[in-house]
Amino acid sequence: MAKPVILTVDDDPVVLQAIARDLRQKYGDRFRIVRADSGANALDALSKVKLRNETVALLLADQRMPQMSGVEFLENAVEMYPDAKRALLTAYADTDAAIRAINKTRIDYYLMKPWDPPEERLYPVLNDLLDDWLAGFIPPFEGVRVIGNRWSPDSHKAKDFLARNQVPYEWLNIEVSEEAQKLVKYAECEELKLPLVLFPDGSSLQQPRNIQIAEKIGLQTQAEKPFYDLIIIGGGPAGLAAAVYGASEGLRTVMIEREAPGGQAGTSSRIENYLGFPVGLSGADLARRALTQARRFGVEVLTPQEAKGISIQDQYRIIKLADGSEISSHAVILALGVAWRRLNVPGIDRLTGAGIYYGAAQTEALSCKGEDVYVVGGANSAGQAAMYFSKYARKVIMLVRGESLTKSMSQYLIDQIESTPNIEVQVKSSVVEVKGENSLEAITILNSLTQEQQTVNANSLFIFIGAQPSTEWLQDVVKRDERGFILTGPDLMPNGRCPKNWKLERDPYLLETNIPGVFAVGDVRHGSIKRVASGVGEGSICVQFIHRHLSNFL
Missing domain, CATH: 3.40.50.2300 (Response regulator)
Incomplete structure (x- = not known):
């Protein structure tokens, strides 16, 4: 202090x-x-x-x-x-x-x-x-402070970035906090653009991009070397597991993560079916532990950084990054994970980040204290979010398109939801419209069984409706299925033949793509099981295939 x-x-x-x-x-x-x-x-x-x-x-x-x-x-x-x-x-x-x-x-x-x-x-x-x-002295909070408006999408982005990267911060709502209003005056902003992010050294940034925040808090965004044995793209459970096993076995490893280590799983408030944790653990805790392990073995972690292109030159796999720089390696693991699928209803894009959120349960939960919260989705992520919100919200209403939770949610979560008095599950229900000027004010819910529509007041809507891969940048290089998931191993050989332009005598390994030395693990892989333990397993065993691949020319 x-x-x-x-x-x-x-x-x-x-x-x-x-x-x-x-x-x-x-x-x-x-x-x-x-x-x-x-x-x-x-x-x-x-x-x-x-x-x-x-x-x-x-x-x-x-x-x-x-x-x-x-x-x-x-x-x-x-x-x-x-x-x-x-x-x-x-x-x-x-x-x-x-x-x-x-x-x-x-x-x-x-x-x-x-x-x-x-x-x-x-x-x-x-x-x-x-x-x-x-x-009477109470030590002050030491760390980053974010001054903003609850309904500002840019304020939400800054909070979410800090939270997912496990950087402690203090949130000050300028509409209700006198301290926030004074700090704005002391910062002498010529033209205030929220959020205003204050750093411990006394400097500040207005409406910053994530990479600007990352540079100020000391996150690594640039690779130290031009060449590595292994490049891992994606920092979810699968990517983190691959990083730990790769680096621990002597591979010079760099991991590229566009948002925050932990991926989508890192936003889970409670994972209770992961082996070895009988009382469960949060996604953030799992990510923190794995990241600490990876760094202890010497893994470079670039965040926020994004891969924008891949090319092949002899035995080298070259990754082009969003800032225009390039790094190369003998092997690449695509652990890209998935993003929340967007809800396509009138008005939603304008209000995203201003009362409508994809994931983000832990970032916004405190702001919902004493309010009614609506959660869209019926799988484990939605259930975990509902349980987390139930600690703060007056009532949590889950809107489930199916006829029950049993087809998509683990039984332990169903039991917890049923025993939580302030969680209500509405089946055969979906959101068909959202309303509001500067922030969410109301939603219209359709009952698919009766075709009745009901408009209710709502300030907070959290969406967990499945996932889609962000693999467009791999187009024309890495084979994908019709939904964008990456094909690997046997899925590349439906007729028993190796993929076109495959020049090796061996068949593709189990997790290998149509490009030798380029592998895919976790949720982004076609046919994968969407579970944390499955992703960790794939990331771990993939390293053995990489050793086999590297033995051909090392």
Whole structure:
């Protein structure tokens, strides 16, 4: 934690140097001593301290200063730091003014100049003030702060990016938080564009892109080398497992993730059927553990970074990244995962991020406290989200297109939902329209059995309706099925023949695509089982096929 600040102000440079010296000698091991030569400069210094989210324990100001007296400075400073102790340094002639200031402006004490010796005339008084301040001191949040509007899609993106990358942050809603409004003023934004993201070093970004946030918080976005033994594209469970096994077995490995390690599974609030965790674990916890393992074995993790193209040159597989750079390797694992399928109803695109969300249960749950929340979907992800929301929302309404949950959801989740009193399941129901100007205000629900439509007030709609792969960039290189899922192994050989342009004597390995040395694992693979454990298994065993492939030319 940063040391609390003691700020001293005096327009006389000799006096200012002397008081700062004495303060530093006595309190420098526990407090940071900041000095200013005028009231205006002191207020500017406090603004910078505020933007770094540091605390101020004591304000010590000379009374007789031009432009702004000590009392005037302390009156202004109290708006920024109302809990800081306040003391005046005065000459004998200013004693009456100091006493009036104590009575009028809640100044805690006044000290006479000169204060020599400080052991008798300075430190005892300040010790009492600082002890009193420390007794009620609550350490501030240390980390990133996001100031925005609940219904701002850009604010949601910033929060979701930080949450999924497991970066602690504090959310301040500018519509209800006085602190947020003050911080905006201190940041001196010429034209405010939300969200305003404040960093611990006192810097800020307005309406930043994810990659700008990543660079500020120290995430790696650029590869350190031009060549690797193994490039893994995608950081979900399958990609993380491949990274751990590949690097642990000596392969120089880099993993490219366009959003956050953990993938779609990383957004799950609770996974209860993963082997070895009898009480379950969150997707974020699983991702954190796996990422720690991967980094311990030396895996480079690039995030947010995105692959935009793949080309083949002899035994090299070349990946073009979104920033235009290229890296190459002998082997590539496509662990791209899937994205939530979009709900195609009138008005939805305009309100996405402003009350309508795909996934994002953990990011927005606290904002839904005491409200009714609608969840669209009937598979495990929707069930896990409903259980998570039930801790915060007044009521959770699950809209399920099928006739029951049994065909698509694990029984343990069904049992939990049935035993949770504030979760209601509406079957044969789907959303056919959403309404709202700046944020979601209402949804229209269709009952497919009765064909009745009902419009209900709604501020929050979370959608979990299946998945689709993002594999368009592989077109004309890697074979895919009609829905975009990647074909591997036996699925490349429906008639028993190797795929066209396959030049090796052997058949494609189980997880290998039509390009030798390029493999696909996890949800993006045609015919895969959409479970976390399955993805981890495929990512793990794929490394053995890579070793076989590499043995041909290493």
